[in-house]
Amino acid sequence: MTPQARCRCKATGGMLYSPTAPVVRLTAQSDANMDRIIKPYILKRTPDQDQGRKLSLDYAKELNAQQYAAVTAIDGPALVIAGAGSGKTRTLVHRVAYLIDSGVDPSHILLLTFTRKSAEEMLERVGVLIGSRSQRVCGGTFHSVANMLLRRYGRVLGIEPGFTIMDRGDAEDLIALLRVQLGLNEKDKRFPRKGTIAEIYSKCENTLRGLEEIVLDEFSHFADHLEALGKLQRAYRLAKRQRQLLDYDDLLVLLREVLTNDEQTRLTISRQFRYILVDEYQDTNRLQAELIRKLATTHDNVMVVGDDS
Structure with a gap:
């Protein structure tokens, strides 16, 4: 599959940006209700893949064909279906590095994971590839990113930064x-x-x-x-x-409220995050899926990675 390869896809368990069912499964059918084209990239294990090689910026050499297609994908929403041992994390890490190498401001990249440790480890690996520029990438869990954004923009809802x-x-x-x-x-x-x-x-x-x-x-x-x-x-x-107390659910609920009810704030935030990458997309709930959609309002450059189960 080339980076330009595209197909219309229907999600049997839900589709990208659908708040009703975040677990994405693809078929080769077209969905008349979709007004966007989602590019699928299916990662497979390569038997001779060398896990011990030193990382470099020669992306074509370091990645197999499917990984390279995903890493160098053109703008727009994209779905990466990654089976066990297919190099999912490797692909995400190289995608972030590739974007920065291509001139994207690191602070305009948002990496969403389900554990803080995962985000930290991925960004550390990006740092091995391209150096300290990776430190400016915004990476973390849905809740930690929501916490950061609410402390910055929550006053539109009467939420003080010191909550x-x-x-x-x-x-x-x-x-x-x-x-x-x-x-x-x-x-x-x-x-x-x-x-x-x-x-x-x-x-x-x-x-x-x-x-x-x-x-x-x-x-x-x-x-x-x-x-x-x-x-x-x-x-x-x-x-x-x-x-001025928030529980964990409030972090996401109130961020959704900010993005829904205050257009200027939504535009400010969505303009900041030119590229959004989401790990373990099959585990997102309806609220998280809707947040992704709202955060991507301006640029619509979302790459989500999920397993093939």
Whole structure:
């Protein structure tokens, strides 16, 4: 496959930029609803691939044909399907290096991974290839990038830069405190515990679904407490806002709100990130998939990498 090779593709489990199903699977069919062309790159293991070679900037020599096609892909959205041992990380690392070598300002590249360690290791490898220029790349998890952007632009929602992030334990404790203050089913053993309540609220945020839908579909044994759970959810949101507290879900939810409701801020952020690369795309949820789409509003240069399972 050459870098210019293109085909229209239909996602059987969802498609790129679709907020409803982020796990992408490709077929050779065309989708009449797609107004963009997504370029697929399928990575395969090369038996004689030399894993021990010293990295260099001779990309054609260092990469196999599929990897090279992905690394040197032209602008626009692209999907890389990478099987086990196919060199997925190698491809992402070289893609970042190639963009910088091609004259792209490193600060205009956004690398999204599911662990901070993965981002750090990838950027370290980019540094081996091209030196200290890689230090200016914005890389991290969805949550760490959202944290950075909210501290910079959150005031449009009344969020001060010094907000505090609660971990899951803190969030559960606040929920328990509010439950007592509201006098909600204190003696009813069938009322969900704080951890379950936090899980329910988290599912609402990450799947962009309402409380009633989540409870009836996945926690139907708590359906009798739906009204109380709604009251507690409203109190929880209000308490967080008043105290400038954000839980992990809020980082993504509020960034989405900023990007949705403030056009100037959305344009400012999307103009900054000329190229967006996403690792483990098959693991993204609806909220994360929508954030990718909004962050790419201006340039639409998104390369997502997922496995072939």
